[in-house]
Amino acid sequence: MNRDLKLLEEKIGYHFQDFSLLKKAMMHSSYVNEKHLPKYECNERLEFLGDAVLEVISSEFLFYEHETMPEGELTKTRASMVCEQSLAYCARDIHLGDYLLLGKGEEATGGRKRESVTSDALEALIGAIYIDGGFANAKEFVHRFVLNDLENKKLFFDSKTILQEIVQANFDAAISYDLIAEEGPDHDKSFTVSVHIGPEEYGNGKGRTKKAAEQEAAYQTILLLHKKNIK
Missing domain, CATH: 1.10.1520.10 (Ribonuclease III domain)
Known part of the structure; x- marks a missing residue:
């Protein structure tokens, strides 16, 4: 040790x-x-x-x-x-x-x-x-x-709110978070979530809770949208 x-x-x-x-x-x-x-x-x-x-x-x-x-x-x-x-x-x-x-x-x-x-x-x-x-x-x-790296951290922690604002400003569609996998025993679970904007799938996220997985998925979606110059 x-x-x-x-x-x-x-x-x-x-x-x-x-x-x-x-x-x-x-x-x-x-x-x-x-x-x-x-x-x-x-x-x-x-x-x-x-x-x-x-x-x-x-x-x-x-x-x-x-x-x-x-x-x-x-x-x-x-x-x-x-x-x-x-x-x-x-x-x-x-x-x-x-x-x-x-x-x-x-x-x-x-x-x-x-x-x-x-x-x-x-x-x-x-x-x-x-x-x-x-x-x-x-x-x-x-x-x-x-x-x-506070700017990136803020983007991560406020990812669901920021993504909602981006989608409202740039899309005529709603966001949905879909649970696509749940693994592990009760004391050590892992969840995988995907983000859809309308019918189209964007980022995926993994976390120890559904909320954490959604946050990660929203963050990955924001990064994808930024690459397309959608902010």
Whole structure:
């Protein structure tokens, strides 16, 4: 596992002075329970700290990026940028789930891909970097892996709404989402959905829930339409 975590260090471009902090950031409560370790050894305390650090960094980013945006809009934008789904998306980019220390039960029920687990681990990682290397290093990590490519992330998270607007403006037809496959046991299901605009099929999407699959399918459809210069 130490070797695996060294690969994670390479991936994020930050090398810990206290390597035990990285290990703790990846230690899920299910692992701690299974190993009969003290509860405080899991990553929840680091997650608590990382959440606060992330809020400061994302708030500062928005404050300077949008100099005329009112407080209410800033709050709403920050909430969408650092919500569970958004952080899980960022965690997926660096394959953070692969490095988690999980209990056997959590492992068996798909914990490595569970958004609540991976988003918490990302916050714990931010907390660990903050303790180990200070605010500047935590800020560099957040800017590189959370506040990057925001336009594309917004397109992804708001994909169903954006697609609806594109279709209303450019098509005389309705959107429909069709479930075309459902696989896996109840605790680890996978859904595949296709998007139709009128009778014509466009993008497909896969996800652990129907909603996630629809979102992915809408996003893929938007990309296809953009290639045809339909926006």
